[in-house]
Amino acid sequence: MYSWLSVPSYWRSRSRRYMLIGGKCNNCDYKFFPFRRTCPRCGSHLISEEKLPRKGRVLDYTVVHNPPRGYEYYTPYVIALVELENGAKVLTQLTDVDPEEVKEGMEVEMSLRILRVCGESGFIAYGYKFRPVVK
Amino acid sequence: MASILGAGLMKVSSHWNMSIEDLAFEAAEQAMRDANTEKVDAIIVANAFSGVANGQENLAAHIASNLGMARKPSFKIELEGASGGAALVAACSLLNRYDRILLIGVEKLSDVTSLEDISSVVSSSINREHEGILGATVYSHHALMMREYMRRYKLEERDFGHFPIMMHENAINVPHAQLRFKVSMKEYIESPYVSTPLKLMDIPSEADGAAAIILSRSDGPVKVAGIGFSGNEAIITHRVDSLDLENVTSAFNMAMQEAGIGIKDLDFIQIHDTSSVLAYLQIESLGLSDKGKAARDTENGKFRRDGEIPINPEGGMKARGYPVGASGIYQLAESYMQLKGAADGYQIQGAKNCAVVSLGGLASSCIVAVLRR
Ligand SMILES: [Zn+2]
Numbered sequence: 001m002y003s004w005l006s007v008p009s010y011w012r013s014r015s016r017r018y019m020l021i022g023g024k025c026n027n028c029d030y031k032f033f034p035f036r037r038t039c040p041r042c043g044s045h046l047i048s049e050e051k052l053p054r055k056g057r058v059l060d061y062t063v064v065h066n067p068p069r070g071y072e073y074y075t076p077y078v079i080a081l082v083e084l085e086n087g088a089k090v091l092t093q094l095t096d097v098d099p100e101e102v103k104e105g106m107e108v109e110m111s112l113r114i115l116r117v118c119g120e121s122g123f124i125a126y127g128y129k130f131r132p133v134v135k
Numbered sequence: 136m137a138s139i140l141g142a143g144l145m146k147v148s149s150h151w152n153m154s155i156e157d158l159a160f161e162a163a164e165q166a167m168r169d170a171n172t173e174k175v176d177a178i179i180v181a182n183a184f185s186g187v188a189n190g191q192e193n194l195a196a197h198i199a200s201n202l203g204m205a206r207k208p209s210f211k212i213e214l215e216g217a218s219g220g221a222a223l224v225a226a227c228s229l230l231n232r233y234d235r236i237l238l239i240g241v242e243k244l245s246d247v248t249s250l251e252d253i254s255s256v257v258s259s260s261i262n263r264e265h266e267g268i269l270g271a272t273v274y275s276h277h278a279l280m281m282r283e284y285m286r287r288y289k290l291e292e293r294d295f296g297h298f299p300i301m302m303h304e305n306a307i308n309v310p311h312a313q314l315r316f317k318v319s320m321k322e323y324i325e326s327p328y329v330s331t332p333l334k335l336m337d338i339p340s341e342a343d344g345a346a347a348i349i350l351s352r353s354d355g356p357v358k359v360a361g362i363g364f365s366g367n368e369a370i371i372t373h374r375v376d377s378l379d380l381e382n383v384t385s386a387f388n389m390a391m392q393e394a395g396i397g398i399k400d401l402d403f404i405q406i407h408d409t410s411s412v413l414a415y416l417q418i419e420s421l422g423l424s425d426k427g428k429a430a431r432d433t434e435n436g437k438f439r440r441d442g443e444i445p446i447n448p449e450g451g452m453k454a455r456g457y458p459v460g461a462s463g464i465y466q467l468a469e470s471y472m473q474l475k476g477a478a479d480g481y482q483i484q485g486a487k488n489c490a491v492v493s494l495g496g497l498a499s500s501c502i503v504a505v506l507r508r
Binding site for chain 1: 202255264266267272274282286328337371372375
């Protein structure tokens, strides 16, 4: 009951989640993620879909020690607020990095990964995570 | 104008032998006895998680039936931590139709017995489809705000210890408080991380609780003098500035304006301290401290029970305890007792006016009520 993840809910948002498609306001030029049909900044309804850049930098981060049900396997993991190159903000897990090495301002890029495997159904949810830019 | 005729509350704790209906019954009985009434015209239940934590919906009907009031109109209001504040707003409007309304705040979380499941339940308040699926929790959201606050105002982790230390100090004399013991800065610093830099000592421990008040159109000992309600973006990445709690400021201003008083007239304030950083942000948004200075003012004793403007004289969510959906009704019941002079052992002498801040999510909803004796 507590770890509920519905296949249809996952399925309907998958393309935006795989492609990092957010919203762009045609009134004030605000870019945001996740997509919705009204602008969080000015309230305009003139919103178009916008494929967001795959690179950005870490604004804030946290190492999660008390995961919700279904994420124990990954613990401790890093949740970060990333500012993309066009200014849109994305909430994400960081991967391929030791939690100790994460820093504010760190450059990161998107990567498609397994988000979780759901218990008895065996259903595997994929989505974006971000990893340090390999130079 | 609405009046509060009576109040009741249970100790915040793990009430293993009581169901959600039992808890509601206990608080409702106390409030009815306190108001010296046997009859109400409607019931509003404030609760956040009965669906996900107890598998119980249609909650208001079950609670009304258990009270022997199956024939009365009943409603459940859910707005996470702000359920109680929202119930008050709804009740004040419904007084046009019903003369006497019983407001019950109730939460039953001890049925959920593992840390992972509790984390899932309370994290159902963040966006499931876009945030929860990433493994984000309500605590990781608080933690991100804390990190941002530390960076912006150049603070250290220990600066956040002053608030929980004060809350624990306040709760010692409060019989209905969950955590009636002192904590030291050393204990704060050594407290384990929930989600870095957020420590276990920064957040309440979720628990069972029930509180109730009777609201009426007719004159009573405590009046609801003003109400303000304003929201904020519910998804963290949609906020232009993640630390901007402008809605707390505007809800507070609305309530104070309606009450026709200024901040100097307030004898104490109840805030919704679901983390130390959220407490500091509220203190600043209410205009009690300059931006980034709430930690310093807390350390200097400005908000102690004997300070310039006391905050959470009962210990707040941190130490009185945090029965989520019931917490707003706890704040109202406690304020009623303070204003009536019935807060034996933790009384603010001569208190006449107070403000109650009820928050949902990370301030995605803010209700402020000004109460007057
Ligand atoms: Zn816009």
